[in-house]
Amino acid sequence: MEDFQAINGAVEAVSSLNTLGYKVIVVSNQSGVARGYFGEDAVLGFNHHLQKYYAQHGAVIDHFYYCPFHPQGSVDAYSQEHDDRKPNAGMIEKAIREHNISREKSFLIGDKKTDILAAQKAKISGFLFNEENLFDFLKNLPL
Numbered sequence: 001m002e003d004f005q006a007i008n009g010a011v012e013a014v015s016s017l018n019t020l021g022y023k024v025i026v027v028s029n030q031s032g033v034a035r036g037y038f039g040e041d042a043v044l045g046f047n048h049h050l051q052k053y054y055a056q057h058g059a060v061i062d063h064f065y066y067c068p069f070h071p072q073g074s075v076d077a078y079s080q081e082h083d084d085r086k087p088n089a090g091m092i093e094k095a096i097r098e099h100n101i102s103r104e105k106s107f108l109i110g111d112k113k114t115d116i117l118a119a120q121k122a123k124i125s126g127f128l129f130n131e132e133n134l135f136d137f138l139k140n141l142p143l
Contacts, residue, residue: 009135014059034073087117
């Protein structure tokens, strides 16, 4: 994790969202668990590292949700379709429920079409990020 480097502008984007009163929640597919590349403990460890890193830079990630399942996985316990796996909206729906989040005031920024499809299924706005700087991208969103 020593090699970790945040996306340009990510810390500033998260800090800005914190200041605006948004909860920052990460939802990620982690098919590497199903494929046997790493275990859930590695995902949890990385998420903890990420949360600590952002906190040290004045930004708060409120919660992480991850989906370790993949239908073509090589680890039997995780080799399946699952409602949490994007483009399904399971993780987003859990976040909305568990954190009492307003669907109308929520949005998702993702780097894959499956992220945007998950947002649409959850009936929240979705924005496809494929630029160099997340903070610059965020500043241009219609929030």
